[in-house]
Amino acid sequence: MTEQVTEAEYRSRLMDGMAAAVAEKGYAETTIADIVRLARVSKRTFYQHFASKEECLLALYTAATDQLIEVIRRAIEGAHDMHSRVRCAHRAYLQRIKEHPLLMRTLFIEILAAGSRGLQVRRAANQRFADLLRATGADQQYDSPQKRHITPALAMAIVGGINELILQAMESNQIERLLEIEEPATALLEAVLARPIADD
Amino acid sequence: MTEQVTEAEYRSRLMDGMAAAVAEKGYAETTIADIVRLARVSKRTFYQHFASKEECLLALYTAATDQLIEVIRRAIEGAHDMHSRVRCAHRAYLQRIKEHPLLMRTLFIEILAAGSRGLQVRRAANQRFADLLRATGADQQYDSPQKRHITPALAMAIVGGINELILQAMESNQIERLLEIEEPATALLEAVLARPIADD
Incomplete structure (x- = not known):
């Protein structure tokens, strides 16, 4: 039987190739030739999945967000009180950034230069982090009902502040x-979680 | 006596021309011809002051930051307690954004696409807002010494959150x-100002 590679696998390989190339030499220096070499696919396959290098960046951004959300979710599961949850989540997140500095630089900085579609994927990612934060904040309510729920706007402000x-x-x-x-x-996060309910 | 126009005045006129053009048709559609027409100067004068449209945007960004800082500083002076200071500052800031939506859109969004120099002027502007916030937070300490001083990192996080x-x-x-x-x-700001000093 020959090796069956699905379209989704090709796509995923190409994004891994992009990530590896960016981690090695930065986004500006990365060429489509680098990506396909590292992904072990043809240029033709690249263009079947992505119209351009930027398109591949946008897809990688979204995939990397999925992974980060998963890393944080797992870090949170391991901690029992709110304080250690916050610490574990931050540590997991920052550790990942430290491990892949060039890749993360691309995802944090170069995405800003990718026009309105760059802003769109960035906005969607921030929304997911804000939602995760609210889900965690909501748990907190059960521990101490006097703590205030984090509104969507406050959660987005915290995500923006940390970014x-x-x-x-x-x-x-x-x-x-x-x-x-x-x-x-x-x-920042604990100040918001601990703020008094008086002015509700 | 003939009208004496200093170099600084030409520069300022050009930035006003840029702001007016951007407010009218957005940054992408703005041409150097628009800028010099609105500034009532020659193209030659433009190029004596700025190498490109982007260079003029960066200068405008910095000048607009100066104005915003001044607007906020004045709004703060008129208010006596911390709570109304924060409200007055926000209202003045947001009012200005509402009055010049296209210009502010350029300054908030298009600056992100202006590469490393765009990031540089944005970083300097955020630093000034964070410094202003800390100066205000420091005043607060005299009102109620149990309130914590805002660290530089927390001030930057608040600026990022509001942005x-x-x-x-x-x-x-x-x-x-x-x-x-x-x-x-x-x-967000009040939660940080009101946070307990226990974990100092």
Whole structure:
């Protein structure tokens, strides 16, 4: 029997090829030739799945978001109280960024240059992080009913705030300082979770 | 005596021309011909001050930040307690965005596509907003010494969080919903200002 490679597998291979190329030499230097070589497919196969390098970036962005959400979800499952959940989630997230600095730089920074479709996939990703945050915040309500529910807008503000700290470290090429973000990011989230209900 | 126009005035006129053109037709549609017509200067003068349309955008971005910082500083001066300061600052800021939606869209969104120099001016602007926030937070300490000082990282996270809410409204072309941001933005800031000092 010959090896059966489904279309979905080709697509996934191409995104892995893109990620490997970007991790190696950055997005700007990455060529479609690099991607197909690392993916062990033909250029023709590339163009059957993606119209351009940017299109492949957008797909990779979405796939990488899926993985990050999964990493965070698993980190949260292992922790029992809210405080350690927040810490575990941040650590898992930041550890992943530290492990793949060039790839993450692409996903955080270069996506901003990808026009309105770049903004669209970024917005969808932020929405998923905000939803995950709210789901976690909602659990918290059962522990201590006086704690306020996180509204969708507040959850998005927290996601934006943490992203800003990550961008700040990345823009200054201080990827090694990323773990320093844990403290302010945790403080931000915990301040919101602990805020009084008086002004509801 | 003939009219003396200094180089600084030409530069300022060109940025006003750029702002007017962008407010009228958006950044993508704006041409250098539009800018010089509205600025009442020659194309030659444009190129004496800016190498390109993008260069002029970067300068406008910085000038618009100066104005926004000034608007917010004045709004804060008129308010006496922290709560009304925060509200006045947000209202002044959001009002300005509502008055110049296309211009502000350019400054919030198109700057992201302006490569590393775009990120640089954006980072400098965010730093100024974060510094202003900290200066205001420091005043607060005198009112109630048990309130925690806002660290530089937390101030940047708040700026990023509020920006995210503005971006969300702008990306969905819901500029009319911008004033709805006031509540979550204020809640975010007040939660951080009011957080307990126990875990210092």
